[in-house]
Amino acid sequence: xxxxxxxxKKSCGRCMPLFSSPIGRKWIxxxxxxVLVLFVIGHLLGNLSIFAGPDAMNAYAAxxxxxxxxxxxxxxxxxxxxxxxxxxxxxxxxxxxxxxPQKYAVKNELGTTVYARLMRISGLTVLAFVLYHLAQFTWxxxxxxxxxxxxxxxxxxxxxxxxxxxxxxxxxxxxxxxxGLLGMHLSHGIASLFQTLGITTxxxxxxxxxxxxxxxxxxxxxxxxxxxxVLLGLVKTSSTLPACPFCH
Numbered sequence: 001x002x003x004x005x006x007x008x009k010k011s012c013g014r015c016m017p018l019f020s021s022p023i024g025r026k027w028i029x030x031x032x033x034x035v036l037v038l039f040v041i042g043h044l045l046g047n048l049s050i051f052a053g054p055d056a057m058n059a060y061a062a063x064x065x066x067x068x069x070x071x072x073x074x075x076x077x078x079x080x081x082x083x084x085x086x087x088x089x090x091x092x093x094x095x096x097x098x099x100x101p102q103k104y105a106v107k108n109e110l111g112t113t114v115y116a117r118l119m120r121i122s123g124l125t126v127l128a129f130v131l132y133h134l135a136q137f138t139w140x141x142x143x144x145x146x147x148x149x150x151x152x153x154x155x156x157x158x159x160x161x162x163x164x165x166x167x168x169x170x171x172x173x174x175x176x177x178x179x180g181l182l183g184m185h186l187s188h189g190i191a192s193l194f195q196t197l198g199i200t201t202x203x204x205x206x207x208x209x210x211x212x213x214x215x216x217x218x219x220x221x222x223x224x225x226x227x228x229x230v231l232l233g234l235v236k237t238s239s240t241l242p243a244c245p246f247c248h
Contacts, residue, residue, distance in 0.1 A: 022095065025088045030193040032081040037190065039078055040182070044222045050235060054159035058151050061158040086127065122181040129178035136165060163230050163237040172227035183220035187213045 046064075049056045064071060135141040143165070149157040166172045190212030194200045200208045229235040 022092065025092055026196045028084055028088050029092065030196040032085040033189055033193045035077070035081045036085065037186065040186075040219060044219060047226060048222060050159060050162060050226055051229070054151060054157070054237075055153075057159040057162070058153070058155045058157060062155045065156070082127075086123070089123065122185040126178055126182045126185060129174065129181075132174070133178075136171070137161065160237045162226070163235060166227040166230035169231065172231055175227050176224045179220050179223040182223075183216040186219060187216035190215055 046060055049060045136143070137146075140146040143161075146161045149160050151157040151159075166175070191200075191205070191209040194208045195205065226235070
């Protein structure tokens with residue numbers, strides 16, 4: 001009767017190093033980072049449907065909504081990854097500080113980039129933006145009237161909602177700043193996760209760093225192109241309603 005309990009304890013013991021050891025925590029940060037990067041790329045591709053017009057974007061939004069429970073599963077997985085990624089990133093940072101309690105008068109920052117040194121700040125700023133972004137477009141807390149906007153096919157008029165919001169310079173400016181910081185975060189993070197997983201080598205490291213920088217720039221330009229196009233009048237709607245509370 002005691003053998004199953006012993007087996008269970010052994011099984012738990014094998015899982016614990018993943019959370020208790022620095023290497024295990026780095027793996028969690030890397031793996032959750034991969035999931036989040038894939039989501040960002042998928043989200044960008046969906047958002048770019050705005051350039052195909054109202055029908056394409058509203059059809060895309062309606063498709064996501066039609067997935068029902070699957071969409072909630074994806075949301076829960078993403079939320080879990082975000083929490084784990086932030087928690088263990090901060091944990092590793094605090095451990096590094098504790099391992100080097102003595103501060104030197106001159107810091108040796110050779111071999112690091114500005115992106116690497118601003119990883120925590122850019123990450124937390126992006127988190128703040130995500131919460132604001134969800135409040136505006138998903139929870140519709142700032143503009144309750146968004147919930148009543150329906151297109152000719154009876155679908156939620158997401159196209160009109162997005163264009164109307166980005167007609168506000170404040171919203172567009174914050175969005176562009178946030179995706180810029182996201183790109184900064186990814187430019188270092190993508191290269192780091194390959195190093196953590198042991199995929200790269202010292203010789204190949206510059207290649208992965210350049211690759212991470214290229215991917216980060218593509219993501220930034222893709223996201224930033226949407227509010228920029230709206231502000232320039234290249235993407236527009238017939239709505240004349242105020243874009244946000246700040247633009248009244």
